[in-house]
Amino acid sequence: MKNLIGSSIKDLENVALNYGQAAFRGRQIYNWIYNYRNKKKNIDQIEVLPLDFRKKLKDDGFKVSELSLKEKNLANDGTLKLLLSTVDNESIECVGIPTEKRLTACISSQVGCPMDCKFCATGKEGLKRSLKASEILDQILFIENEMNRKVTNIVFMGMGEPLLNINDLLLSIRSINEDFQISQRKITVSTVAVPRMINKLSEKSFQILGKCQFTLAISLHASNQKTREMIIPSAKNYEIKNIIEDCKKFVRDTGRRVSFEYLMLSGVNDKYEHANELSNLLKGFQCHVNLIQYNQIDEVEFKRASLKNIQLFQSRLSNNGIAVSLRKSRGLDKNAACGQLRQNARNK
Numbered sequence: 001m002k003n004l005i006g007s008s009i010k011d012l013e014n015v016a017l018n019y020g021q022a023a024f025r026g027r028q029i030y031n032w033i034y035n036y037r038n039k040k041k042n043i044d045q046i047e048v049l050p051l052d053f054r055k056k057l058k059d060d061g062f063k064v065s066e067l068s069l070k071e072k073n074l075a076n077d078g079t080l081k082l083l084l085s086t087v088d089n090e091s092i093e094c095v096g097i098p099t100e101k102r103l104t105a106c107i108s109s110q111v112g113c114p115m116d117c118k119f120c121a122t123g124k125e126g127l128k129r130s131l132k133a134s135e136i137l138d139q140i141l142f143i144e145n146e147m148n149r150k151v152t153n154i155v156f157m158g159m160g161e162p163l164l165n166i167n168d169l170l171l172s173i174r175s176i177n178e179d180f181q182i183s184q185r186k187i188t189v190s191t192v193a194v195p196r197m198i199n200k201l202s203e204k205s206f207q208i209l210g211k212c213q214f215t216l217a218i219s220l221h222a223s224n225q226k227t228r229e230m231i232i233p234s235a236k237n238y239e240i241k242n243i244i245e246d247c248k249k250f251v252r253d254t255g256r257r258v259s260f261e262y263l264m265l266s267g268v269n270d271k272y273e274h275a276n277e278l279s280n281l282l283k284g285f286q287c288h289v290n291l292i293q294y295n296q297i298d299e300v301e302f303k304r305a306s307l308k309n310i311q312l313f314q315s316r317l318s319n320n321g322i323a324v325s326l327r328k329s330r331g332l333d334k335n336a337a338c339g340q341l342r343q344n345a346r347n348k
Contacts, residue, residue, distance in 0.1 A: 110160025279320035
């Protein structure tokens with residue numbers, strides 16, 4: 001099966017030439033995929049192409065999309081969550097998060113996740129497989145079509161651990177940047193952190209993309225190793241101090257600051273001493289902390305920290321010289337936390 005999503009304009013010109021067509025036919029396919037936003041997602045509907053060319057492409061296994069829409073939920077704040085089916089009958093989630101000036105696509109890189117973070121619904125069923133670049137990119141098209149707006153920002157914060165699918169991650173970033181015309185600076189790659197893979201990410205970014213300008217976001221969620229291992233069992237393989245050292249090297253290699261995601265969990269990591277501990281851990285290099293209000297799920301005992309505790313925590317970090325901001329959760333009334341929609345569908 002040959003999916004045309006993720007193909008560059010040169011790739012598609014070559015497809016046309018290989019079928020005895022003029023190169024401009026490839027450019028027509030390119031414009032139809034990336035610039036013409038409608039809800040039609042098969043080759044038969046690329047009406048600018050000659051009928052016999054469309055038939056040959058389809059007969060030879062070319063496709064525009066391998067995913068199909070299974071379910072969608074629209075929250076009161078406008079957040080749209082989509083459950084998409086793959087050709088092998090797996091399910092993945094993506095989310096469109098709108099504001100007045102931007103539309104952020106939160107997309108998945110794997111079916112399920114092997115990291116088993118205790119606060120997350122996705123990891124409850126483990127990892128099924130990694131997504132191909134075309135499946136990653138197709139999520140963006142679904143969000144644009146359903147919301148009738150162009151996506152402006154991308155966050156790899158959906159299902160899966162992006163650094164365990166690094167080649168397809170970077171191939172999709174190439175297409176997001178060059179084909180979808182979204183700047184790398186508006187792309188965030190969120191990772192729990194995998195040993196040796198932060199260094200590999202920067203190295204392979206320069207090899208595949210020629211540059212590394214996206215934001216690296218580390219799902220830290222703790223100020224010390226003991227607490228992190230309790231929240232994220234896989235953290236026992238990667239000491240928190242080593243993560244920080246690898247992040248410092250990433251900053252030196254790329255010139256891009258690192259973000260640290262910190263999910264505020266009541267009684268677990270939201271105390272005054274945790275704020276001081278986190279400040280000492282992160283002081284002295286170019287970074288930013290995003291405090292996140294927890295989007296609770298039924299299967300775990302963690303509770304959202306109070307707004308008062310979050311604000312005190314934020315003030316303490318700021319007073320200690322750490323750049324910090326508070327990110328509100330979206331889609332709370334529609335189970336928009338990662339993995340919830342997929343899990344609910346499986347339970348049904």
